[in-house]
Amino acid sequence: MKNKIIFLSLIAFFFCNQLIAQFTIINGNHILEISGNISTYYNYRWLKPNELGKDKNRFALRDAQFQFEGKIGNTWKYEFQADLADFVSNTTGQPDAENPGLMEANVSFTGLKLLDIKIGYGKLPYSFQSLVPFSQSPYWQRAEIARGDFFSRRDVGITLSKSLFKSKLRFDAGAYTGLGEKSLIGENDDSGALEYVGRAMFCYPAKYRYRIVDFNHSVIPLFTIAVNGRYTKRNLPVGSTFPPGSTGAYGIKIIDGEKYVYGADFAFQYQGFSVQLEANQIKGTPADTNNALLNNTPQRFNKGHFISGAFVAQTSYFLKPLSSVFSFRFEHLNINDLVEGYTERYAAAYAFKFKKSNAMFKVQYYFFGKEETLADLKYSKQIRAGYQINF
Amino acid sequence: MNNFIRTLFLFTICIIFSFKSDNAVKIKYNKTSSTKVPEPSDVCLSQSGQSLFIVSDNGFLFETDLEGKIMRKSALVGIDFEAICLANDLLYISDESARKIYCINPVDLTVKQTFNISYLAARNRGFEAIAFNDELKQFYLISEKEETVIRIYNEQFQQINEIVFNELSDVSSAYFYNNYLWLLSDEDHLIIQLDEQFKPLKKYDIKILNPEGFYFNKQGDLTVISDDMAKLYQFEAAVLK
Numbered sequence: 001m002k003n004k005i006i007f008l009s010l011i012a013f014f015f016c017n018q019l020i021a022q023f024t025i026i027n028g029n030h031i032l033e034i035s036g037n038i039s040t041y042y043n044y045r046w047l048k049p050n051e052l053g054k055d056k057n058r059f060a061l062r063d064a065q066f067q068f069e070g071k072i073g074n075t076w077k078y079e080f081q082a083d084l085a086d087f088v089s090n091t092t093g094q095p096d097a098e099n100p101g102l103m104e105a106n107v108s109f110t111g112l113k114l115l116d117i118k119i120g121y122g123k124l125p126y127s128f129q130s131l132v133p134f135s136q137s138p139y140w141q142r143a144e145i146a147r148g149d150f151f152s153r154r155d156v157g158i159t160l161s162k163s164l165f166k167s168k169l170r171f172d173a174g175a176y177t178g179l180g181e182k183s184l185i186g187e188n189d190d191s192g193a194l195e196y197v198g199r200a201m202f203c204y205p206a207k208y209r210y211r212i213v214d215f216n217h218s219v220i221p222l223f224t225i226a227v228n229g230r231y232t233k234r235n236l237p238v239g240s241t242f243p244p245g246s247t248g249a250y251g252i253k254i255i256d257g258e259k260y261v262y263g264a265d266f267a268f269q270y271q272g273f274s275v276q277l278e279a280n281q282i283k284g285t286p287a288d289t290n291n292a293l294l295n296n297t298p299q300r301f302n303k304g305h306f307i308s309g310a311f312v313a314q315t316s317y318f319l320k321p322l323s324s325v326f327s328f329r330f331e332h333l334n335i336n337d338l339v340e341g342y343t344e345r346y347a348a349a350y351a352f353k354f355k356k357s358n359a360m361f362k363v364q365y366y367f368f369g370k371e372e373t374l375a376d377l378k379y380s381k382q383i384r385a386g387y388q389i390n391f
Numbered sequence: 392m393n394n395f396i397r398t399l400f401l402f403t404i405c406i407i408f409s410f411k412s413d414n415a416v417k418i419k420y421n422k423t424s425s426t427k428v429p430e431p432s433d434v435c436l437s438q439s440g441q442s443l444f445i446v447s448d449n450g451f452l453f454e455t456d457l458e459g460k461i462m463r464k465s466a467l468v469g470i471d472f473e474a475i476c477l478a479n480d481l482l483y484i485s486d487e488s489a490r491k492i493y494c495i496n497p498v499d500l501t502v503k504q505t506f507n508i509s510y511l512a513a514r515n516r517g518f519e520a521i522a523f524n525d526e527l528k529q530f531y532l533i534s535e536k537e538e539t540v541i542r543i544y545n546e547q548f549q550q551i552n553e554i555v556f557n558e559l560s561d562v563s564s565a566y567f568y569n570n571y572l573w574l575l576s577d578e579d580h581l582i583i584q585l586d587e588q589f590k591p592l593k594k595y596d597i598k599i600l601n602p603e604g605f606y607f608n609k610q611g612d613l614t615v616i617s618d619d620m621a622k623l624y625q626f627e628a629a630v631l632k
Contacts, residue, residue, distance in 0.1 A: 022513035024488070031470060031488050033514040069514065071470065071488065074450060166429070166621050206600055206619035216578045219598040356538045356557070 022391060029073040037065040041140055041362075041386025045379040053378065061085045062099070062140070063388070075111030079104045079122070100154060100181040118159040118174075121184065124152065125159060125172035125199040126228045128265035129278050129312055131210045138213060138316065138325040138351035140364040140384040144333055144343075145280050145310035149248035151230065151261050152180020155195070167207035173198040178232045180253060182246040189242050189254075191234035199228035212276060213316050213325050214269035215353070221270040229262040235287050250335050250374060251293060252308055257286040272318040282308040295338040307337040318353075325351040334372070341372030359389040415581055415594035418631065420615075420624040426459030427621070433474045433520075433564050433604035434616045434623070435482070437497065440609060444497070445616065446472035446484055452500060459616075459623045465500035467493065471515070474564065475604075478523035478530070479546070485532065487517035492532075492548060506548040510534065518542075520565035522572060531572060536561040541589060554589055568607040575605050575615070582613070595631065599624055 022035040039062045047054065067081040086101035106120025123131060129146035130153050141147065157176030163169070177183040178195030201208075201224055208224035236242070236256045247253050263280035285305040286293055294302050316327035329347040347366035354360065367381040430448035437444060437454070442462065445453045450469030454462045474485035481503065482495040494504040510517050512534065519535035529551065530544040539562050543552040556562070560578040567573070571592070572585045582605065584593040601619035608614070611628030 022516065023511055024490070024514045024517070026488075026490055029470065029489070031514055035513060071514070074468065074470065166619075217580075218600060219580055220600050222600075355560075356536075358537060 030070065031072075032068060032070045035067045035069070035391065037063050037067070037135055037388065037390045039063040039386060039388035041384050043382065043384045046381040047379050048377075051378040056379075056382075062386070063134075065103070067104075075109060077108040077110060079106055079108075081105075100148075100184070102184060103154070115160050115162045118161065119157075121154060121156045122159075123154055124176065124197050124230075125161075125174065126151065126197050126230055126261070127263060127278065127280065128210065128224075128226065128267055128276060129314075132212055133210065135358070135388060135390050136211050136213065138327045138349040138360070138362055138364075139329070139347065140349075140362060140386065141347075141366075143278075143310070143312040143314070143329060143331050144345065145278075145312060145331070148181065149250055149253055150280070150282060150308060150310070152176075152178075152195075152253060155180050156183040157194070168203045168205075170201045170203075170207075171199070178234065178254065179243065179246050182243050185243060187243075189234065189236065189246070190240040191236050191256075193232055193234040195230055195232035197228070197230040199226060201226035208267060208269075211269075212274065212314065212327065213318050213351075214272050214274045215318055217272045217318065217320060218269050219271075221268065223266070223268040225264070225266050227262075227264045229260070231258075231260055233258045250308075252282060252284060252306075252335070255284045255286055255293065256288065256291070257284060259284045272320060274316045274318075276312070276314045278312045280310050284308070293336065293338075295336065297338050302338055307334075309334050309337075316349075323353045323355060325349070325353065327351075329366075333375075335374040339372065339374055341374075342370060343372050343375050344369035357389065358391070359387070361385075361387050415596040417596045417598070418626055420597075420599075420626050421630075422625040424458040424623050424625075425621060426455060426616075426623060427461055428453050428455065428459065429621070430618055431603065431616050431621060432472060432618055434606055434614070435475045435477050435566075435604075436606045436608060438477060438480055443606075444475055444477075444482055445604075446475045448472070448618070450486065452482075452484060452495065454497075454500070463500070465495070467495070467500065467502055469493065473517070473519045473603075474521040476521045476523050476530075476566070478525070483521055483523070483530070485518040485521045487519060488514045490517055492518075492521070508532065508544075508548060512537075520562050520574065522565035522567040524567050524572070526570065531565055531567070533562045533565050533574070535563065536578075556589060558583065558589075558591055563602060564604040566606055569611075573605075573607075575602055577602055582615075597624075597626075 025032045042059050045056050063083055064085040065083045070078045081104040082102050086099045104122045106118050106122045108118040110116045127146050129143045155176035157174050159174035161172045174197055176195045177188055203224040260283045265278040267276045283305055293306050311332045314329040318325050327349040331345040333343040345368050349364045351360045351362040363385040365383045428445045428447055431445050432448050434443050434445045443455045450472050452465035469486040471488040472484050473487040476483050482497050484493045490508050492506040493502050496503050516535055518532040520533040522531045528546055532542045534540045539556040541554040541556050544550055559576040561576055562574050563577040564575040575582050580597055582595045583591045586592050599615055599617050601617050602615045603618040604616040613626040615624045
């Protein structure tokens, strides 16, 4: 019955793609915008031999979001965004890092000449792939490295930002609880430590927006290059553990010990053609030399740390006459250098952008070239097709 | 891997077939100048023709020389100025987010009158363009996209008519010149001339990044301002013939 309702909703969306329902409420110099987003898809997986669970072959409601964005004069901004679909699916208390339910709840002060200050919960200034709004992507899933299992995508804290030279140079730096999406439980872990994140971005010849697709067919080549890093040292008292679900699928999102994450990304767009390249590396030094992340290797071999890394290459073309996006992605992933093997994943995406509305029909297909044992997936290929509308 | 090569091949074929001919005339600018106006979002020529009025996304109004060098700045601070035009020797500015039209005295840059114009849409989908038809004494207020609407108002900003306009992906500026309404599109990089039924008469393809405003001078020379580049691009009247 549930599948039937979602299927009918999907059909209905196709016929009402001109639905525009964003509203702006004005009271003096206080401006409030109300908007939302709904997306739903059908997912099919090709299971590996001897795998029987077909529970992921289904219709799914990915987003049912509403968003309030406010501005008071030119000095205050606030944002509140939540996803009802995630609140329902996260009843287990384990927020999905890519879809955590509460997405933004923050206030920014932009009245200082020196810098802007943002306080609250929201996206962290790290990784181009993570910072691109989902609604602007032809894909149904982000690259694995930016899905929230290697590093958090959102957290509670304070961010300082500064733009220079007509936004060609931008710096962001901040301090956060360090538990990522799990910070919403309201308490830190027993280490009481924070995580520090910084990003520097250079764009030329003009400012670059976080976009995968060059929908505007830029008339001149635009590019951006950025470096970013984050650091946390969390030493849990003996007998203490992290809150359930906070360490991510591979146990490296937060570790008991010292963790550095550093990365660089490059993006280019011209005449509808766009490219994004991104590399990230994690160096984790567990406080306990017997930590499972060191894979029982001798210290002279592991030198007390493990390395995790990923490379993502992505290219897209927006075919304006057909209002269509074609995109390809390659991912190389090594979850832990102390465990043999690595993963290579290929993805292709097609998106049709409806004219006169902010809606897209999207299909994403991906398959694995190589797979490391740590990934431990039950399927070899997956296709996902569906519809999204921002209103 | 074979699947990947196959899809890559299809992707290449699509790109090749995407290059299509267009009936827009490609025109090239002959001169550029930079301005220090932050995030310029529209421009208009002063009555004397010796200076420019430029509005910015941050809600500021500047007067500059013809090269974009700032001469003075208004004390008025809005939220998001997106459009400006000169009408009856007064400046009219659209504050897109606030849904306000400010009437400004160009002599001292003070506000003479404020009009509130309601428009139900997203904060940045309000009126992005304003133009004045001096003969009919009518204002044209145009929303950016999703969908583009041309609203016609009298001088007291009472609505006369509304037209849904589907010819462009977006509209970033408007200008009334030689008895025709001209529109600028940022996403299509086009300037189009419209007839009385709002149908395109001529299209000009301008290779400028993020064009947000334009005007014609008395000689018919065209100037376009780019927001992201903070530059003025000048085209000789001859290229528009």
